[in-house]
Amino acid sequence: MFKTLLKPLLMLLVLVPGLALASDPGTVAAQSGNEAEVVWQAIQQGAEGRTVSESEFHAQLINPQDERLLPFRSDILAPGMALALFGMIAVFAAFIAVNGISKLHHGFSGKMVYRWSKADVAIHWLGAIPCLLLILTGLTLLAGRLIIEPYLGQQAFATMAAIAKPVHDYMAIPFMLGWLLMTVKWAKNQLPAKYDLDWFLVVGGYINFGPFKGKHPDAGFANAGEKVWFWTFALFGAVIAVTGVILLFPEYVEPSRNLSLLALILHASSAIIVTAFSIVHIFMATVMSEGGMECMVSGYCDENWAKQHHNVWYDEIKADGSLKYRD
Structure with missing residues (x-):
């Protein structure tokens, strides 16, 4: 984009003096075109200019890396973000539609087992609500020209982007706080166990047909799928948080122009991964697993749900006497 805008200006600068020296329009055009290429090559090689700006990079006319990274953002990351959200849905x-949901084979027991503290529930929603808003606003800012503007028009997209930008910025802080608290507080329950591989081999027992039907693999407090989600969120959430700080507070971080571009690419790439996994997590908790959503509403789960989906954990708390029921 910058090269496209810059070339005509450079050609104009070399064309005007050339008019006084050449009477043949073809000669003038060829000469100005060659000189413009020479100037552009000099810029790419780091030629400096003069400006009244006091910025650290005031002498650099244009960052040649923009030409490589910005098309990657528009051609790869924008479709990737849209695909991560709508494709996974x-x-x-x-x-x-084909498999159906995972129902409780013995129905609801009516006995609610303590699973999450009130603090855990609060931490979950502290991270979850901003995460959802960041996904939606990030989608608007990153892929809006691809999925919004062609259908709703430029004015509608501009309005949505103007709203999305401050919401995205303000939601970054509670998201980072929620991410930090969840990562630190819940990591101890997310360590790999020997039975996790068996969980994957039968797809968690969620398949309702073929050789997988009726399988109930062992699982502790967190099953193998939840552990993958947790560590994905922990790792790429860290990348999102660090790059988000760079992009949100450049006056304090003072990144180079290349670092800012790299942060933008890493931020969007990590967001795509977290978005895809978030859709899986949301579907598993709210739709796929009967009785699963109750865990993060009240902190309690039905006893039959605990036995079916987290039997190792249920047996442990029953054996050590920490099993508690809701009054």
């Missing part, structure tokens, strides 16, 4: 909708 479509996949899960099709899966549920």
